[in-house]
Amino acid sequence: MQHRTVFEVMTHDVVTADPGTPFKVIAHLFAEHDISAVPVIDENRRILGVVSEADLLRATAELPDLEGRWAGVRLLSEERGMPDAETAADLMTSPAVAAQSSWSLVETARTMHRKGVKRLPVADETGRLAGIVSRSDLLKPFLRRDSAIRDEIAHDVLVGTMRLAPEAISVSVAEGVVNLTGHVDERADIPVIVRLCRWVDGVVALHESINYTYDNLALDVEQPR
Known part of the structure; x- marks a missing residue:
């Protein structure tokens, strides 16, 4: 990216x-x-x-x-x-x-x-x-097409950088506003995903609804084996 x-x-x-x-x-x-x-x-x-x-x-x-x-x-x-x-x-x-x-x-x-x-x-x-x-x-950069922004986030950020499965998170972009919906294993990945997506050229705003399996931000939660 x-x-x-x-x-x-x-x-x-x-x-x-x-x-x-x-x-x-x-x-x-x-x-x-x-x-x-x-x-x-x-x-x-x-x-x-x-x-x-x-x-x-x-x-x-x-x-x-x-x-x-x-x-x-x-x-x-x-x-x-x-x-x-x-x-x-x-x-x-x-x-x-x-x-x-x-x-x-x-x-x-x-x-x-x-x-x-x-x-x-x-x-x-x-x-x-x-x-x-x-x-x-x-x-x-804000003149970029929504489809170009979506492709960069889906392929370069989520799959390429974060190593997520292609079906893990759904990406939609309308007038530069990005919506992320899906599921990740670790909660700590969510702020990283948001930050990387916001850095993509042409992103005006970002909304996410991402669930997680393991809350590795909570100090009193033991990581599952």
């Missing part, structure tokens, strides 16, 4: 900027490619930061950043003699939050949620830009 990594769902052909890319060029990139952020990379494709639409707006409208600090580049330039934000180097959020190409979709989704971002640049094992992943990319 294999689980998708972020490498399998990310966009590989990435629109990028270098540190010297002008403000207006970045704005044109957003409009031309219908995107809302670009990774900023050096000559070796190492990720230096990310420029988003929010970064452009903050630079022109003098809005606070996500942590409540005033980014107001134009305001600062007037009061302190600092230059306006003219290039990607001035605008970008750095260091960039990046995913690793080997990350699971769950790990990637958690990072996006924790950092409050809609997309992440993806780095390969050398730290170079490999792609970019968005929230919509992470939802791609």
